[in-house]
Amino acid sequence: xxxxxxxxxxxxxxxxxxxxxxxxxxxxxxxxxxxxxxxxxxxxxxxxxxxxxxxxxxxxxxxxxxxxxxxxxxxxxxxxxxxxxxxxxxxxxxxxxxxxxxxxxxxxxxxxxxxxxxxxxxxxxxxxxxxxxxxxxxxxxxxxxxxxxxxxxxxxxxxxxxxxxxxxxxxxxxxxxxxxxxxxxxxxxxxxxxxxxxxxxxxxxxxxxxxxxxxxxxxxxxxxxxxxxxxxxxxxxxxxxxxxxxxxxxxxxxxxxxxxxxxxxxxxxxx
Amino acid sequence: xxxxxxxxxxxxxxxxxxxxxxxxxxxxxxxxxxxxxxxxxxxxxxxxxxxxxxxxxxxxxxxxxxxxxxxxxxxxxxxxxxxxxxxxxxxxxxxxxxxxxxxxxxxxxxxxxxxxxxxxxxxxxxxxxxxxxxxxxxxxxxxxxxxxxxxxxxxxxxxxxxxxxxxxxxxxxxxxxxxxxxxxxxxxxxxxxxxxxxxxxxxxxxxxxxxxxxxxxxxxxxxxxxxxxxxxxxxxxxxxxxxxxxxxxxxxxxxxxxxxxxxxxxxxxxxxxxxxxxxxxxxxxxxxxxxxxxxxxxxxxxx
Numbered sequence: 001x002x003x004x005x006x007x008x009x010x011x012x013x014x015x016x017x018x019x020x021x022x023x024x025x026x027x028x029x030x031x032x033x034x035x036x037x038x039x040x041x042x043x044x045x046x047x048x049x050x051x052x053x054x055x056x057x058x059x060x061x062x063x064x065x066x067x068x069x070x071x072x073x074x075x076x077x078x079x080x081x082x083x084x085x086x087x088x089x090x091x092x093x094x095x096x097x098x099x100x101x102x103x104x105x106x107x108x109x110x111x112x113x114x115x116x117x118x119x120x121x122x123x124x125x126x127x128x129x130x131x132x133x134x135x136x137x138x139x140x141x142x143x144x145x146x147x148x149x150x151x152x153x154x155x156x157x158x159x160x161x162x163x164x165x166x167x168x169x170x171x172x173x174x175x176x177x178x179x180x181x182x183x184x185x186x187x188x189x190x191x192x193x194x195x196x197x198x199x200x201x202x203x204x205x206x207x208x209x210x211x212x213x214x215x216x217x218x219x220x221x222x223x224x225x226x227x228x229x230x231x232x233x234x235x236x237x238x239x240x241x242x243x244x245x246x247x248x249x250x251x252x253x254x255x256x257x258x259x260x261x262x263x264x265x266x267x268x269x270x271x
Numbered sequence: 272x273x274x275x276x277x278x279x280x281x282x283x284x285x286x287x288x289x290x291x292x293x294x295x296x297x298x299x300x301x302x303x304x305x306x307x308x309x310x311x312x313x314x315x316x317x318x319x320x321x322x323x324x325x326x327x328x329x330x331x332x333x334x335x336x337x338x339x340x341x342x343x344x345x346x347x348x349x350x351x352x353x354x355x356x357x358x359x360x361x362x363x364x365x366x367x368x369x370x371x372x373x374x375x376x377x378x379x380x381x382x383x384x385x386x387x388x389x390x391x392x393x394x395x396x397x398x399x400x401x402x403x404x405x406x407x408x409x410x411x412x413x414x415x416x417x418x419x420x421x422x423x424x425x426x427x428x429x430x431x432x433x434x435x436x437x438x439x440x441x442x443x444x445x446x447x448x449x450x451x452x453x454x455x456x457x458x459x460x461x462x463x464x465x466x467x468x469x470x471x472x473x474x475x476x477x478x479x480x481x482x483x484x485x486x487x488x489x490x491x492x493x494x495x496x497x498x499x500x501x502x503x504x505x506x507x508x509x510x511x512x513x514x515x516x517x518x519x520x521x522x523x524x525x526x527x528x529x530x531x532x533x534x535x536x537x538x539x540x541x542x543x544x545x546x547x548x549x550x551x552x553x554x555x556x557x558x559x560x561x562x563x564x565x566x567x568x569x570x571x572x573x574x
Contacts, residue, residue, distance in 0.1 A: 062472040088474030101465035104292075105487035115473050148291055164473070 004073070005172050005204050006038040006061060006091075011070035012228075013056050030056040031067070032228035038172065043198070043205040045215040045236070047251070048225030054208045057225075058176045061206065062093050074172075089119060092165040096177040098157035102149040108135075108160050109145040115168040134163045137200070138193065155186035159193065166197065172204045179214060191218055212252065216240055224248045299567045306563025312556025316549075320372030329353075329363035331370040331523045336361050340539060355545055358531065364542075367523040368549055374524045375505045375553060378439055382504035383497050385443025390450020391493060395481050397451070398458025408451065415448045420507065425516050433519040438511065442504050449500065453492050461485055491568040498561035502554045509550050525550045 011034045016025040031053045038044050046054050059065040060072060063079060072079045079087055092115070095101035102111055112134060113127045122130070135142055138159045149157055158178065165173055178194070179187040195218065198205060209215050215222055216236060223233040224247065232245045243249045290298075300306060319326070338361040342348050346356070355364035397408035427441045461467065462485075470484050509526030511517030518524040520531070525546040532542025 064468065064472055084474055088472070093469060093472040095465045095469055097465055101469050103466045103470075103484055103488070105490075114470070114475075118474050118479075150292055151290075161469075164469075 003040045004037040005040050005075060006036075006206070007073040008034055008036040008057075008061075009071050009073065010035055011057075011060065011067045011072060013053075013060060013065065014068045029228050031060070033070070034225075034228070034230055035070075036223060036230060036233070038204060038206055040171075040204055041202065042220045043207055043218055045207045045209060045219035045222045046225060047209060047212065047215055047222060049210065049251075052225040053228040054210075054225055055176065056228075058093075058174050058206070058208055061174050062091065063087060085119070089115070089168045090170050091172045091174065092168060092170040094158075094161055094165045094173060094175045094178045097181045098154055098161050099149075099181070101161050102157055104149055107146045107148055108140075108152075108163075111149075111160055112163045112167055114164060119168065130167060131163075134167055137166075137197065138163050153186075154182050155189055158182060158186075158190050162190075162193065162197070166201065166203075169201070170203070172206065175205055175207045177209055177211075178207075180209070180211060187214070194218070212240075224251065296567055300563070303563045303566060305559045306567065309556045309559025309561075309563055312552060313560055316372050316553050316556065317376060319369050320376050323366075323369040323373055327363075327366035327369045329366045331362060331366040332521055334360045334362055340535075342539075342541075346541075356539075356541060358528070358542060359535070364545065367528060368525070368545060370523040371525040371528065371546065371549065372553070374435075374518060374522060375508065375550070378435070378442065378508045378518075379501040379505040379557075381439045382442035382446060382508075383501040385439060386445075386447035386500060386504075387450050387493060387497055389443065390447035390452075391454050391486075391489070393447070394451040394454025395458055395485060395489075398455040399462055399477075399481060399485065401459070401462075405455070408455065412448050412451055415445070418445070420445050421510070421514070421516075424507075424511050425514070428511070428516045433517060435518060435522075438508060438517050442507055446500050446504060446507075449496050450493070453496050454489055457489055457492050458485055461488055495561055495565040495568065498557055498564060502557040502561065505550070505557070506554055 011031055013031040015028040017028055048054050060067055109131055112131045116122045116127045179190050219236045222236050222239045224231050226247045232248045243252055338357050342356050353363050393408045397405040424441050431437050470480050508517050512524045512526030513530040528546040529543050535542050
């Protein structure tokens, strides 16, 4: 359990904003010395407000961006030195918006088998067999193979996106707010699916979210980010019952308002 | 009893897939009148061109000076032997017009394909990379727009001669700007979509993203611009041939036929009217198809 799949060591990412020939560029510290361990088999949730650096962190973990300082170790090796193909096979993403994360011109089958094609060591028949297996696992009918994303509902699309992430049998899945674009009823379905798949396929999740209810439901540990730093990291029970930092207390307090919203009078002019 | 029926209802719902994008497209295409008329015109002209060797009554190159300037069948002394009459060298005019369709299509389609290749490649690179690459491509587009087409064509053709492939090459190099502009802006919109980020995160190489992920999404605009550029190229070829800078005689090109007939304009207007009408008809047909295809592919943009 204590084995770290992904380990961030003092990772910083600084963006230069503006700055022409004569003006000094402004510096934006999106990540400021973040250290974090993602243990094998756990679900680590990353919470924080917009602009706290969650997305930058996920981009770095997916190899889409490079840290300005610090290093990311995957399975004990720096991802700078890891071959890209091996890394992408073992770490896969699930994105927020299933309406734009699937290519509208491709069928479900073409979308899901892409990671296998990139690996280039599976025959056509083998790829098809694995896509079928996976659709089964995702509880989608096999007829969906040749459907286009525009023919499917949001939940179905997100399941296709999950399928694409899982077909290469990765060890780590980086979920960037995978349910925030979905209806509440569908959110539960997708979350349950993610939890079942995790048990079945022995996955490790980094789960980025700002929905604390979802986090409490799914996570083992929670890391709270603010302004590019990790302000608190604790087990999910500990964090929700005994938050340590002021920021976390604020975050929890602001989220707890939501259940009471149902009783609030509708705003004038809104029915 | 409620739960099985609910399950049933759910699975029925899943079974009713929404129509595929292509099914929707066909539905719109079938109800589009302009598209139908345009395709009919283009189809007939294309058929004439393809079947020219079989349906043309005479050899379009065969000169017969004893039969110079015979009138068309509807004139006083016209005969069915030469339905559209003959030209100043005694060649059968109908046959020449039928063969002329081949030249127009050949040049129109190959020039559009060539310029599509250049324009789409530049537009994709500019739209995907942005920044400096974009500046360079935009500069090239500006330079291209500043070039006077006829002058450049004149210079090139007088340097290298009026062979068919040279005309096609010149037109390809002069008509790619619209492809580049359209593809560039469409690519910029697509680039920020998550499926492109997803492809990169999965480890797709840049060529694979450009050709496998982005290009299929650009087919619509490419087809629309392409069909309009075919019409553009056909018109330009006619203009160049008319000026004597395009296809060289004795090739039966409609523009060339108009040029050859212009001396007779007051005596035998048929020599200009017939090829002129052929050009106008074909270009009209292609433009109708182009507009129709745009309406079918992007119904929301229909004004």
